[in-house]
Amino acid sequence: DAGVTQSPTHLIKTRGQQVTLRCSPKSGHDTVSWYQQALGQGPQFIFQYYEEEERQRGNFPDRFSGHQFPNYSSELNVNALLLGDSALYLCASSLDWQGNSPLHFGNGTRLTVT
Amino acid sequence: RKEVEQDPGPFNVPEGATVAFNCTYSNSASQSFFWYRQDCRKEPKLLMSVYSSGNEDGRFTAQLNRASQYISLLIRDSKLSDSATYLCVVNIRGQGGKLIFGQGTELSVKP
Numbered sequence A: 001d002a003g004v005t006q007s008p009t010h011l012i013k014t015r016g017q018q019v020t021l022r023c024s025p026k027s028g029h030d031t032v033s034w035y036q037q038a039l040g041q042g043p044q045f046i047f048q049y050y051e052e053e054e055r056q057r058g059n060f061p062d063r064f065s066g067h068q069f070p071n072y073s074s075e076l077n078v079n080a081l082l083l084g085d086s087a088l089y090l091c092a093s094s095l096d097w098q099g100n101s102p103l104h105f106g107n108g109t110r111l112t113v114t
Numbered sequence B: 001r002k003e004v005e006q007d008p009g010p011f012n013v014p015e016g017a018t019v020a021f022n023c024t025y026s027n028s029a030s031q032s033f034f035w036y037r038q039d040c041r042k043e044p045k046l047l048m049s050v051y052s053s054g055n056e057d058g059r060f061t062a063q064l065n066r067a068s069q070y071i072s073l074l075i076r077d078s079k080l081s082d083s084a085t086y087l088c089v090v091n092i093r094g095q096g097g098k099l100i101f102g103q104g105t106e107l108s109v110k111p
Helices: none
Strands: A005-007 A010-013 A019-024 A031-037 A044-050 A053-057 A064-068 A074-078 A087-094 A109-113 B004-006 B011-014 B019-025 B030-038 B044-050 B055-057 B060-065 B070-075 B084-092 B099-101 B105-110
Touching (some): A031 A074, A044 B099, B019 B030, B044 B060, B070 B084
Parallel strands (some): B011 B105
Antiparallel strands (some): A005 A019, A019 A074, A031 A087, A044 A053, A064 A074, B019 B070, B030 B084, B055 B060, B084 B099, B084 B105
16 A cells, blocks of 8 residues: 655755656545645645645745646645745645545655755 | 744653653644654654543553643653654644644654
């Protein structure tokens, strides 16, 4: 039973560039959320997708956008990268979008912006 | 004020010690509460949910005080393998599956 898988594991980008991160949810899960975790901080909620729609959004600028596909996998896109976007980006999946079931996290994508 | 605040760390304890972590939350509409564990450079993993009546899982005990908006985690008989960062997590009613994480408290258990 595959858990949540994310790609790539590491990424180095330059300021101003764009990046796309990918996530496949745990088998049987239909809801995907994305979190940003800066060094020494807890994860911060970016957004959540269910039925290919953004259901909830955290306090992140429009440079952060996402998508969910019919097979429940998801992408996180970040445009016009800033140095402050350097962080661990975590994808999590769950059985429901209303917070009634626990999240299962992937290993994350470590993004470095130089 | 942060929505979820935890004890500053790190906590350095000897094996066998009992250690307690505290967490406060600011939103009275908080409805679900969790403790997650995160090992260095790894993803967070659910340690336990926290129920109103308090709950125990082996050496781990979680307590919730809704009136004080306070959550705690007690670890008895600490093991070296308990060394990790412990994250207090809250879900707010009406905000779907959005989880709000505290900044985490680092625990280091020494031989």
